[in-house]
Each structure stands twice: as structure tokens, then as C-alpha cells.
Amino acid sequence: DQQVKQNSPSLSVQEGRISILNCDYTNSMFDYFLWYKKYPAEGPTFLISISSIKDKNEDGRFTVFLNKSAKHLSLHIVPSQPGDSAVYFCASYPGGTSYGKLTFGQGTILTVHP
Amino acid sequence: DTAVSQTPKYLVTQMGNDKSIKCEQNLGHDTMYWYKQDSKKFLKIMFSYNNKELIINETVPNRFSPKSPDKAHLNLHINSLELGDSAVYFCASSGDREWPQETQYFGPGTRLLVL
Incomplete structure (x- = not known):
């Protein structure tokens, strides 16, 4: 029973372009969301993190968007840099x-x- | 000045052996965690200690026993190792009075291979 899902195992982007990483969750009790890089x-x-009372949080090149009704969040990286190449984990917390x-x-x- | 450190970094051992992994944090945090990252790359919480008290104990076999001698240390002892225990084990810590308080800081991981 995977309550947090990242359905794209991989994403390839050109330097300077936007990277959009997606995450879906099923538990409506989750009210705080984080992105980790590895x-x-x-x-x-x-x-970067976001509370469920917000729909957007920005930190430099990184922006996280939260759509509570769709139980979906996304991480935008603009512009993408080669040093951003890593595994990105979405995580949530009740x-x-x-x-x-x-x-x-x-x-x-x-x-x-x- | 490593924030969360783990030893050893790599551990190769035979089935049936008993082994320990150590974790130390110098961030002054009150809460420490053990996570397991399996072959499918899922990171799953195993245990959590707050001020040396066990507060999260997920459905983990009894062969796994965490021990927290003080707030800065959380060790993981594994008895009678099995092939399925092969994974990367991450230690993490967080501060209760830190904002965002749920931010956890991870160690570099211990790669355990059971043969």
C-alpha cells in the first residue's frame, strides 16, 4: 500500500530547461510535504517543503506546488543544471x-x- | 564536522551472523530514526527514538533491535542475519523545536550485504 507515489522512475532534461518532478499521495491526513535529493x-x-495550507513554496531555482484536491505535488527546477542530476524523493508527513x-x-x- | 555519521559504510557478512550499525549526530537533535532502503529503492522507516525513548516501531522483525545510549547516538543491532536483510540502512535525526520541524537530516547510509 504505497501512500506516496512517484510514477516517473526517470526524467531527462537539457541544461537550462525546466525539470518537473511529480508526486501523488493517497492519504488525505498528510499535511506536510518535503522533497529530498540524493x-x-x-x-x-x-x-524544499510545503505545508498543506499553502499551494506554492519557492526557494531559488526550486518551487514546489501543491494541489490538495488532486492530492498531487510537483517540484519545478528552473533553470536545470547538470549538478541537479540526482534521485529526487517526495515525502509526506501527517x-x-x-x-x-x-x-x-x-x-x-x-x-x-x- | 559531519552532521549525521554512520559506521560502517559497508558491511558484508554471512547469513546467521549478528551485526551492529552505529549512528551519531552532532546537531543537538532530540529525535533519531532508522530507515531501510530496499532493492526497489523504497525508503521505509523502521524505528524512531526521542530523547532515548522508542516512539516509532514499525512492523520490523524482532531480530532488529535499536538502542539509544544517549540523545546523540542510535545504534541498530541485527541478530541472525537473513538474505532479505541486504539493503541500505539510513540513520536520520530531527529537532523538535526546529522549523520546519519535520525536516530530517540523513547519514550517508550503511550498505549491508548478507551472503
Whole structure:
């Protein structure tokens, strides 16, 4: 029962273009969402997050959009750079406690070509 | 100045053995976690400790036993290792009074291979 799904296992983008990574969730109790980035042989690193009371959060080249009615979020990277090539994980959290029971998607491999 | 560190980075062992993985964080966080990333790349939470108290215990076999000697350390001991235990194990930590408080910081992972 995968409550967070990233249906695209991989995405290939040209440098300078926009990368759009998608994530769907099924649990309406989820109220906080995060994106993590992971390079090979390293742990995931936090990228950007969004609370369910917002529909957009921006941090530099990274913007996360949340569509609660569709239970869908997306991460936009503009412009994409070769150093952005990594695995991107969407994760969500039901809130209500401080103990971080994050549920992760299976990840999308982003490749940015020079 | 590593924030979350794990040892060992690689672990190759035989079925039936007992092994431990250690995790330390120097971020002053109150909560620590163990995750397992299986062959299908799903990251799934196994355990969480807050101030040395077990607060999350997912459906993990009893062969896995976490131990937190203090807030900065969370170790994972695995008894009678099985082939299916082969995976990457990640430790993470988070601070309760940090915003966004659910941000977890991950270690580099321990790659366990059971032969």
C-alpha cells in the first residue's frame, strides 16, 4: 500500500530547461510535504517543503506546488543544471506529532544533460 | 564536522551472523530514526527514538533491535542475519523545536550485504 507515489522512475532534461518532478499521495491526513535529493552513495538531503495550507513554496531555482484536491505535488527546477542530476524523493508527513513519521515515494532519477 | 555519521559504510557478512550499525549526530537533535532502503529503492522507516525513548516501531522483525545510549547516538543491532536483510540502512535525526520541524537530516547510509 504505497501512500506516496512517484510514477516517473526517470526524467531527462537539457541544461537550462525546466525539470518537473511529480508526486501523488493517497492519504488525505498528510499535511506536510518535503522533497529530498540524493546523490549516489550519500544520504538524502532536504531540498524544499510545503505545508498543506499553502499551494506554492519557492526557494531559488526550486518551487514546489501543491494541489490538495488532486492530492498531487510537483517540484519545478528552473533553470536545470547538470549538478541537479540526482534521485529526487517526495515525502509526506501527517503532522499532529513531532516525531516525523515520513512516508517516502520511490524516487525519480533526474538527469540534466549539458 | 559531519552532521549525521554512520559506521560502517559497508558491511558484508554471512547469513546467521549478528551485526551492529552505529549512528551519531552532532546537531543537538532530540529525535533519531532508522530507515531501510530496499532493492526497489523504497525508503521505509523502521524505528524512531526521542530523547532515548522508542516512539516509532514499525512492523520490523524482532531480530532488529535499536538502542539509544544517549540523545546523540542510535545504534541498530541485527541478530541472525537473513538474505532479505541486504539493503541500505539510513540513520536520520530531527529537532523538535526546529522549523520546519519535520525536516530530517540523513547519514550517508550503511550498505549491508548478507551472503
